[in-house]
Amino acid sequence: MLILVMNCGSSSVKFAVLDPQNPSEVPLSGLFERVGSVGVGHAGASATIKRGSEKREQALVGGQYADAFALIRAELDAMGLSAKLGAVGHRVVHGGAVFNAPARITPAVLAAIRQCIPLAPLHNPANVAGIEAALEAFPKLPQVAVFDTAFHQTMPPAAYRYAVPERWYTQHGVRRYGFHGTSHGFVAERAAEMLGQPLDNLNLITAHLGNGCSVCAVAGGKSLDTSMGLTPLDGLMMGTRSGDVDPGLHEYMNRQAGLSVEEVTATLNKQSGLLGVSGLTNDMRDLEAAAATNEKARLALEMFVYRLARAIAQMAVALGRVDGLVFTGGIGENSDYVRAATLKRLQVLGFELDDEANKVAVRGQSGRITRAGSPAALVVNTNEELAIARETAALVGEN
Numbered sequence: 001m002l003i004l005v006m007n008c009g010s011s012s013v014k015f016a017v018l019d020p021q022n023p024s025e026v027p028l029s030g031l032f033e034r035v036g037s038v039g040v041g042h043a044g045a046s047a048t049i050k051r052g053s054e055k056r057e058q059a060l061v062g063g064q065y066a067d068a069f070a071l072i073r074a075e076l077d078a079m080g081l082s083a084k085l086g087a088v089g090h091r092v093v094h095g096g097a098v099f100n101a102p103a104r105i106t107p108a109v110l111a112a113i114r115q116c117i118p119l120a121p122l123h124n125p126a127n128v129a130g131i132e133a134a135l136e137a138f139p140k141l142p143q144v145a146v147f148d149t150a151f152h153q154t155m156p157p158a159a160y161r162y163a164v165p166e167r168w169y170t171q172h173g174v175r176r177y178g179f180h181g182t183s184h185g186f187v188a189e190r191a192a193e194m195l196g197q198p199l200d201n202l203n204l205i206t207a208h209l210g211n212g213c214s215v216c217a218v219a220g221g222k223s224l225d226t227s228m229g230l231t232p233l234d235g236l237m238m239g240t241r242s243g244d245v246d247p248g249l250h251e252y253m254n255r256q257a258g259l260s261v262e263e264v265t266a267t268l269n270k271q272s273g274l275l276g277v278s279g280l281t282n283d284m285r286d287l288e289a290a291a292a293t294n295e296k297a298r299l300a301l302e303m304f305v306y307r308l309a310r311a312i313a314q315m316a317v318a319l320g321r322v323d324g325l326v327f328t329g330g331i332g333e334n335s336d337y338v339r340a341a342t343l344k345r346l347q348v349l350g351f352e353l354d355d356e357a358n359k360v361a362v363r364g365q366s367g368r369i370t371r372a373g374s375p376a377a378l379v380v381n382t383n384e385e386l387a388i389a390r391e392t393a394a395l396v397g398e399n
Protein backbone atom coordinates (compact mmCIF):
# COMPACT_ATOMS: atom_id res chain seq x y z
CA MET A 1 0.00 0.00 0.00
CA LEU A 2 1.25 3.48 -0.89
CA ILE A 3 0.88 6.37 1.53
CA LEU A 4 0.79 10.02 0.50
CA VAL A 5 2.66 11.97 3.18
CA MET A 6 1.83 15.68 3.33
CA ASN A 7 3.81 18.37 5.13
CA CYS A 8 1.92 21.63 4.64
CA GLY A 9 3.74 24.75 5.80
CA SER A 10 2.62 28.36 5.68
CA SER A 11 4.01 28.96 2.20
CA SER A 12 5.42 25.65 1.04
CA VAL A 13 4.04 22.14 0.86
CA LYS A 14 6.24 19.04 0.75
CA PHE A 15 4.88 15.64 -0.17
CA ALA A 16 6.08 12.10 -0.75
CA VAL A 17 4.35 8.95 -1.93
CA LEU A 18 5.93 5.83 -0.51
CA ASP A 19 5.37 2.26 0.56
CA PRO A 20 6.35 1.94 4.24
CA GLN A 21 7.28 -1.72 3.60
CA ASN A 22 9.72 -0.69 0.88
CA PRO A 23 11.12 2.68 1.95
CA SER A 24 14.22 2.68 -0.24
CA GLU A 25 12.08 3.59 -3.26
CA VAL A 26 10.10 6.84 -3.25
CA PRO A 27 8.17 6.74 -6.55
CA LEU A 28 6.85 10.30 -6.31
CA SER A 29 7.74 13.31 -4.20
CA GLY A 30 7.85 17.06 -4.52
CA LEU A 31 7.57 20.55 -3.24
CA PHE A 32 5.05 23.32 -3.88
CA GLU A 33 6.19 26.86 -3.15
CA ARG A 34 4.26 30.07 -2.59
CA VAL A 35 1.10 27.99 -2.54
CA GLY A 36 -1.91 29.70 -0.98
CA SER A 37 -4.31 28.13 1.46
CA VAL A 38 -7.90 27.47 0.48
CA GLY A 39 -9.42 30.42 -1.37
CA VAL A 40 -6.23 32.49 -1.77
CA GLY A 41 -4.20 31.19 -4.66
CA HIS A 42 -0.81 32.69 -5.44
CA ALA A 43 -0.01 33.70 -8.99
CA GLY A 44 3.69 32.83 -8.54
CA ALA A 45 3.14 29.34 -7.13
CA SER A 46 5.49 26.67 -8.43
CA ALA A 47 5.81 22.90 -8.28
CA THR A 48 8.91 20.72 -8.20
CA ILE A 49 7.97 17.13 -9.00
CA LYS A 50 10.31 14.17 -8.59
CA ARG A 51 9.40 10.87 -10.19
CA GLY A 52 12.03 8.54 -8.80
CA SER A 53 15.23 10.36 -9.72
CA GLU A 54 13.67 12.43 -12.53
CA LYS A 55 12.97 16.01 -11.49
CA ARG A 56 11.06 18.81 -13.18
CA GLU A 57 9.74 22.23 -12.25
CA GLN A 58 6.59 23.94 -13.44
CA ALA A 59 4.15 26.68 -12.51
CA LEU A 60 1.28 25.62 -10.27
CA VAL A 61 -1.69 27.04 -12.15
CA GLY A 62 -4.32 28.30 -9.69
CA GLY A 63 -1.78 28.35 -6.88
CA GLN A 64 -4.02 26.79 -4.22
CA TYR A 65 -3.72 23.64 -2.13
CA ALA A 66 -6.52 22.15 -4.23
CA ASP A 67 -4.40 22.66 -7.36
CA ALA A 68 -1.45 20.98 -5.67
CA PHE A 69 -3.56 17.91 -4.88
CA ALA A 70 -4.96 17.84 -8.43
CA LEU A 71 -1.39 17.75 -9.73
CA ILE A 72 -0.38 14.95 -7.35
CA ARG A 73 -3.45 12.97 -8.46
CA ALA A 74 -2.66 13.52 -12.14
CA GLU A 75 0.93 12.34 -11.58
CA LEU A 76 -0.23 9.20 -9.77
CA ASP A 77 -2.76 8.49 -12.57
CA ALA A 78 -0.06 8.92 -15.21
CA MET A 79 2.21 6.53 -13.32
CA GLY A 80 -0.60 3.99 -12.90
CA LEU A 81 -0.26 4.19 -9.11
CA SER A 82 -3.60 5.72 -8.07
CA ALA A 83 -5.19 2.36 -7.24
CA LYS A 84 -2.32 1.54 -4.89
CA LEU A 85 -2.74 4.70 -2.83
CA GLY A 86 -4.25 3.56 0.48
CA ALA A 87 -4.13 6.57 2.81
CA VAL A 88 -2.94 10.11 3.37
CA GLY A 89 -0.74 10.96 6.38
CA HIS A 90 -0.46 14.61 7.42
CA ARG A 91 2.29 16.09 9.51
CA VAL A 92 0.56 18.32 12.06
CA VAL A 93 2.77 20.52 14.20
CA HIS A 94 0.69 21.01 17.33
CA GLY A 95 -1.65 18.50 18.93
CA GLY A 96 -1.70 20.24 22.31
CA ALA A 97 -2.35 17.95 25.25
CA VAL A 98 -5.21 16.30 23.33
CA PHE A 99 -3.22 13.97 21.09
CA ASN A 100 -0.68 11.49 22.45
CA ALA A 101 -0.67 9.41 19.27
CA PRO A 102 -1.55 9.75 15.58
CA ALA A 103 -5.28 10.16 14.95
CA ARG A 104 -7.55 9.17 12.09
CA ILE A 105 -9.07 12.37 10.71
CA THR A 106 -12.72 12.81 11.64
CA PRO A 107 -14.70 16.06 11.98
CA ALA A 108 -14.00 15.95 15.75
CA VAL A 109 -10.25 15.45 15.22
CA LEU A 110 -10.15 18.29 12.71
CA ALA A 111 -11.98 20.53 15.19
CA ALA A 112 -9.46 19.63 17.90
CA ILE A 113 -6.55 20.47 15.56
CA ARG A 114 -8.24 23.82 14.87
CA GLN A 115 -8.48 24.41 18.61
CA CYS A 116 -4.68 24.09 18.82
CA ILE A 117 -4.22 27.03 16.40
CA PRO A 118 -3.53 29.54 19.23
CA LEU A 119 -0.63 27.29 20.31
CA ALA A 120 0.88 27.22 16.79
CA PRO A 121 -0.50 30.19 14.89
CA LEU A 122 2.19 29.93 12.19
CA HIS A 123 1.82 26.20 11.54
CA ASN A 124 -1.55 24.68 12.42
CA PRO A 125 -3.64 26.86 10.04
CA ALA A 126 -1.63 25.53 7.09
CA ASN A 127 -1.96 21.98 8.40
CA VAL A 128 -5.74 22.40 8.68
CA ALA A 129 -5.97 23.88 5.18
CA GLY A 130 -3.93 20.96 3.84
CA ILE A 131 -6.19 18.40 5.52
CA GLU A 132 -9.35 20.10 4.25
CA ALA A 133 -8.02 20.21 0.69
CA ALA A 134 -6.89 16.58 0.90
CA LEU A 135 -10.33 15.47 2.13
CA GLU A 136 -11.83 17.08 -0.97
CA ALA A 137 -9.20 15.70 -3.32
CA PHE A 138 -9.24 12.14 -1.92
CA PRO A 139 -12.70 11.77 -0.33
CA LYS A 140 -12.56 7.95 -0.27
CA LEU A 141 -9.14 7.56 1.37
CA PRO A 142 -8.59 7.34 5.11
CA GLN A 143 -6.51 10.25 6.38
CA VAL A 144 -4.34 10.42 9.47
CA ALA A 145 -2.79 13.28 11.44
CA VAL A 146 0.68 12.63 12.88
CA PHE A 147 1.63 15.21 15.49
CA ASP A 148 5.08 16.67 16.22
CA THR A 149 4.05 17.03 19.84
CA ALA A 150 2.43 13.62 20.51
CA PHE A 151 5.65 11.74 21.31
CA HIS A 152 6.36 14.09 24.22
CA GLN A 153 3.02 13.55 25.96
CA THR A 154 4.77 10.97 28.18
CA MET A 155 6.81 13.69 29.92
CA PRO A 156 6.12 13.88 33.67
CA PRO A 157 4.65 17.11 35.08
CA ALA A 158 7.99 18.06 36.68
CA ALA A 159 9.41 18.26 33.15
CA TYR A 160 6.47 19.78 31.30
CA ARG A 161 5.21 22.38 33.75
CA TYR A 162 6.63 25.90 33.85
CA ALA A 163 6.98 27.62 37.21
CA VAL A 164 4.15 30.04 36.48
CA PRO A 165 0.74 30.34 38.19
CA GLU A 166 -1.27 27.15 37.83
CA ARG A 167 -4.17 29.03 36.27
CA TRP A 168 -2.00 29.85 33.24
CA TYR A 169 -1.64 26.12 32.77
CA THR A 170 -5.25 25.14 33.42
CA GLN A 171 -6.88 28.06 31.59
CA HIS A 172 -4.42 28.68 28.77
CA GLY A 173 -2.42 25.47 28.36
CA VAL A 174 0.90 27.11 29.28
CA ARG A 175 3.29 24.13 29.53
CA ARG A 176 6.12 22.49 27.66
CA TYR A 177 4.83 20.43 24.68
CA GLY A 178 8.00 19.68 22.71
CA PHE A 179 8.32 19.19 18.94
CA HIS A 180 10.22 17.04 16.39
CA GLY A 181 8.57 14.07 18.15
CA THR A 182 8.27 11.99 14.99
CA SER A 183 12.00 12.29 14.40
CA HIS A 184 13.04 11.68 18.02
CA GLY A 185 10.87 8.55 18.15
CA PHE A 186 12.11 7.27 14.78
CA VAL A 187 15.82 7.67 15.49
CA ALA A 188 15.49 6.18 18.98
CA GLU A 189 14.06 3.01 17.38
CA ARG A 190 16.81 2.94 14.77
CA ALA A 191 19.46 3.44 17.48
CA ALA A 192 18.13 0.44 19.41
CA GLU A 193 18.39 -1.68 16.23
CA MET A 194 21.95 -0.44 15.64
CA LEU A 195 22.93 -1.16 19.25
CA GLY A 196 21.29 -4.59 19.03
CA GLN A 197 19.29 -4.01 22.20
CA PRO A 198 15.57 -3.77 22.88
CA LEU A 199 14.38 -0.16 22.95
CA ASP A 200 12.54 -0.94 26.22
CA ASN A 201 15.85 -1.22 28.10
CA LEU A 202 17.59 1.79 26.62
CA ASN A 203 18.09 5.31 27.93
CA LEU A 204 18.89 7.49 24.93
CA ILE A 205 19.46 11.18 24.29
CA THR A 206 18.44 12.16 20.78
CA ALA A 207 19.65 15.42 19.21
CA HIS A 208 17.66 16.52 16.16
CA LEU A 209 19.83 19.24 14.61
CA GLY A 210 18.43 20.76 11.43
CA ASN A 211 17.20 24.28 10.76
CA GLY A 212 15.22 23.73 13.95
CA CYS A 213 17.05 21.95 16.77
CA SER A 214 15.95 20.03 19.85
CA VAL A 215 17.20 17.34 22.20
CA CYS A 216 15.09 14.68 23.90
CA ALA A 217 15.55 12.25 26.78
CA VAL A 218 14.08 8.92 25.62
CA ALA A 219 13.73 6.15 28.24
CA GLY A 220 12.38 2.83 26.99
CA GLY A 221 11.13 4.56 23.83
CA LYS A 222 9.26 7.26 25.77
CA SER A 223 10.04 10.96 25.98
CA LEU A 224 10.90 12.11 29.51
CA ASP A 225 12.04 15.62 28.70
CA THR A 226 12.87 17.79 25.71
CA SER A 227 14.36 21.20 25.05
CA MET A 228 11.54 22.77 23.02
CA GLY A 229 8.66 24.07 25.05
CA LEU A 230 5.33 25.84 24.58
CA THR A 231 6.64 26.83 21.14
CA PRO A 232 9.51 25.63 18.93
CA LEU A 233 11.47 28.75 19.92
CA ASP A 234 12.65 27.30 23.23
CA GLY A 235 15.86 25.45 24.03
CA LEU A 236 18.82 25.13 21.68
CA MET A 237 20.34 27.80 19.47
CA MET A 238 19.08 27.17 15.91
CA GLY A 239 19.53 28.48 12.36
CA THR A 240 17.51 31.66 12.85
CA ARG A 241 15.88 31.00 16.26
CA SER A 242 17.41 32.17 19.52
CA GLY A 243 16.51 29.22 21.72
CA ASP A 244 15.98 30.08 25.38
CA VAL A 245 16.51 33.66 26.46
CA ASP A 246 15.75 35.55 29.64
CA PRO A 247 11.95 35.87 30.02
CA GLY A 248 12.55 39.54 30.86
CA LEU A 249 13.89 40.21 27.36
CA HIS A 250 10.62 41.29 25.73
CA GLU A 251 9.99 44.03 28.28
CA TYR A 252 13.61 45.18 28.22
CA MET A 253 13.72 45.54 24.42
CA ASN A 254 10.35 47.24 24.51
CA ARG A 255 11.61 49.85 26.96
CA GLN A 256 15.05 50.28 25.39
CA ALA A 257 14.23 50.13 21.69
CA GLY A 258 10.46 50.58 21.53
CA LEU A 259 9.95 47.15 19.98
CA SER A 260 6.51 45.57 20.30
CA VAL A 261 6.01 42.03 21.65
CA GLU A 262 5.41 40.87 18.06
CA GLU A 263 8.61 42.52 16.84
CA VAL A 264 10.73 40.93 19.55
CA THR A 265 9.17 37.52 18.89
CA ALA A 266 9.70 37.85 15.13
CA THR A 267 13.35 38.81 15.70
CA LEU A 268 13.86 35.84 18.03
CA ASN A 269 12.34 33.53 15.39
CA LYS A 270 13.80 34.87 12.16
CA GLN A 271 16.91 36.96 12.83
CA SER A 272 18.57 35.22 15.74
CA GLY A 273 20.46 31.95 16.25
CA LEU A 274 23.41 31.22 13.95
CA LEU A 275 22.29 34.01 11.62
CA GLY A 276 21.90 36.61 14.35
CA VAL A 277 25.25 35.96 16.03
CA SER A 278 27.33 35.50 12.88
CA GLY A 279 25.60 38.25 10.90
CA LEU A 280 26.32 36.00 7.91
CA THR A 281 24.17 32.92 7.53
CA ASN A 282 21.81 30.45 9.16
CA ASP A 283 23.43 27.60 7.21
CA MET A 284 25.85 25.45 9.20
CA ARG A 285 27.85 24.48 6.11
CA ASP A 286 28.53 28.11 5.19
CA LEU A 287 29.24 28.99 8.79
CA GLU A 288 31.86 26.26 9.15
CA ALA A 289 33.53 27.49 5.97
CA ALA A 290 33.48 31.10 7.21
CA ALA A 291 34.81 30.26 10.68
CA ALA A 292 38.39 29.92 9.41
CA THR A 293 38.60 33.66 8.85
CA ASN A 294 35.60 35.20 10.59
CA GLU A 295 35.46 35.69 14.33
CA LYS A 296 31.68 36.15 14.53
CA ALA A 297 31.17 32.89 12.67
CA ARG A 298 33.53 31.19 15.14
CA LEU A 299 31.58 32.58 18.09
CA ALA A 300 28.27 31.41 16.58
CA LEU A 301 29.71 27.89 16.22
CA GLU A 302 31.11 27.91 19.73
CA MET A 303 27.79 29.04 21.18
CA PHE A 304 25.86 26.44 19.18
CA VAL A 305 28.08 23.63 20.45
CA TYR A 306 28.27 24.86 24.05
CA ARG A 307 24.52 25.24 24.34
CA LEU A 308 23.94 21.87 22.69
CA ALA A 309 26.33 20.09 25.07
CA ARG A 310 24.70 21.82 28.05
CA ALA A 311 21.23 20.72 26.90
CA ILE A 312 22.43 17.13 26.39
CA ALA A 313 23.78 17.15 29.95
CA GLN A 314 20.35 18.36 31.13
CA MET A 315 18.73 15.41 29.38
CA ALA A 316 21.20 13.10 31.18
CA VAL A 317 19.69 14.36 34.45
CA ALA A 318 16.23 13.34 33.22
CA LEU A 319 17.50 9.83 32.40
CA GLY A 320 19.85 9.12 35.31
CA ARG A 321 21.84 6.69 33.14
CA VAL A 322 22.80 7.30 29.51
CA ASP A 323 23.19 4.32 27.16
CA GLY A 324 23.54 6.31 23.97
CA LEU A 325 23.50 9.69 22.29
CA VAL A 326 22.05 10.09 18.79
CA PHE A 327 22.92 12.83 16.30
CA THR A 328 20.41 13.39 13.50
CA GLY A 329 19.02 16.10 11.15
CA GLY A 330 21.01 17.97 8.51
CA ILE A 331 23.65 19.16 10.99
CA GLY A 332 23.69 16.05 13.17
CA GLU A 333 24.07 13.74 10.15
CA ASN A 334 26.63 15.81 8.28
CA SER A 335 28.72 18.00 10.54
CA ASP A 336 31.61 15.97 11.92
CA TYR A 337 32.85 19.26 13.41
CA VAL A 338 29.70 19.84 15.52
CA ARG A 339 29.66 16.21 16.66
CA ALA A 340 33.34 16.21 17.65
CA ALA A 341 33.19 19.57 19.44
CA THR A 342 30.01 18.58 21.29
CA LEU A 343 31.42 15.25 22.47
CA LYS A 344 34.59 17.01 23.62
CA ARG A 345 32.42 19.21 25.83
CA LEU A 346 30.67 16.09 27.13
CA GLN A 347 33.63 14.29 28.67
CA VAL A 348 31.76 14.76 31.94
CA LEU A 349 29.45 11.99 30.66
CA GLY A 350 32.39 9.78 29.63
CA PHE A 351 32.15 10.15 25.83
CA GLU A 352 35.34 9.40 23.90
CA LEU A 353 35.23 10.22 20.21
CA ASP A 354 36.48 7.83 17.53
CA ASP A 355 37.92 10.42 15.12
CA GLU A 356 38.02 8.20 12.07
CA ALA A 357 34.48 6.87 12.51
CA ASN A 358 33.23 10.42 13.03
CA LYS A 359 34.78 11.64 9.78
CA VAL A 360 33.21 8.90 7.65
CA ALA A 361 29.72 9.17 9.17
CA VAL A 362 28.03 11.53 6.74
CA ARG A 363 24.50 11.52 5.29
CA GLY A 364 23.48 8.06 4.22
CA GLN A 365 26.08 6.47 6.47
CA SER A 366 24.84 6.03 9.98
CA GLY A 367 27.09 4.48 12.58
CA ARG A 368 28.83 4.61 15.92
CA ILE A 369 31.34 7.44 16.44
CA THR A 370 32.68 6.70 19.92
CA ARG A 371 35.42 4.27 20.97
CA ALA A 372 34.79 0.89 22.57
CA GLY A 373 34.35 1.40 26.32
CA SER A 374 32.83 4.87 25.85
CA PRO A 375 29.06 5.34 26.01
CA ALA A 376 27.72 4.99 22.47
CA ALA A 377 27.24 8.07 20.32
CA LEU A 378 25.58 7.30 17.00
CA VAL A 379 24.84 9.12 13.78
CA VAL A 380 21.36 8.08 12.65
CA ASN A 381 19.59 9.26 9.51
CA THR A 382 16.16 10.51 10.32
CA ASN A 383 13.30 9.97 7.89
CA GLU A 384 10.19 11.81 9.00
CA GLU A 385 8.27 10.94 5.83
CA LEU A 386 8.83 7.25 6.39
CA ALA A 387 7.89 7.58 10.05
CA ILE A 388 4.64 9.34 9.13
CA ALA A 389 3.91 6.76 6.43
CA ARG A 390 4.45 3.91 8.91
CA GLU A 391 2.28 5.48 11.58
CA THR A 392 -0.43 6.17 9.02
CA ALA A 393 -0.35 2.60 7.65
CA ALA A 394 -0.43 1.17 11.18
CA LEU A 395 -3.46 3.23 12.16
CA VAL A 396 -5.36 2.56 8.96
CA GLY A 397 -4.57 -1.15 9.16
CA GLU A 398 -6.00 -1.35 12.67
CA ASN A 399 -9.34 0.19 11.78
Ligand code: AMP
Residues within 6 Å of the ligand: 209, 210, 211, 212, 239, 282, 283, 284, 285, 286, 288, 329, 330, 331, 334, 335, 336
Ligand atom coordinates in the same frame (compact mmCIF):
# COMPACT_ATOMS: atom_id res chain seq x y z
P1 AMP B 1 17.64 20.06 7.83
O1 AMP B 1 16.67 21.11 8.35
O2 AMP B 1 17.55 18.79 8.61
O3 AMP B 1 17.60 19.86 6.34
O4 AMP B 1 19.10 20.65 8.14
C1 AMP B 1 19.56 21.84 7.59
C2 AMP B 1 20.91 22.19 8.23
O5 AMP B 1 21.86 21.14 7.97
C3 AMP B 1 21.54 23.46 7.65
O6 AMP B 1 22.08 24.26 8.70
C4 AMP B 1 22.66 22.92 6.80
O7 AMP B 1 23.72 23.83 6.69
C5 AMP B 1 23.09 21.71 7.60
N1 AMP B 1 23.95 20.84 6.79
C6 AMP B 1 23.62 20.15 5.67
N2 AMP B 1 24.72 19.54 5.16
C7 AMP B 1 25.77 19.89 5.96
C8 AMP B 1 27.18 19.60 5.97
N3 AMP B 1 27.73 18.82 5.05
N4 AMP B 1 27.93 20.12 6.97
C9 AMP B 1 27.39 20.92 7.91
N5 AMP B 1 26.07 21.22 7.97
C10 AMP B 1 25.28 20.72 7.01
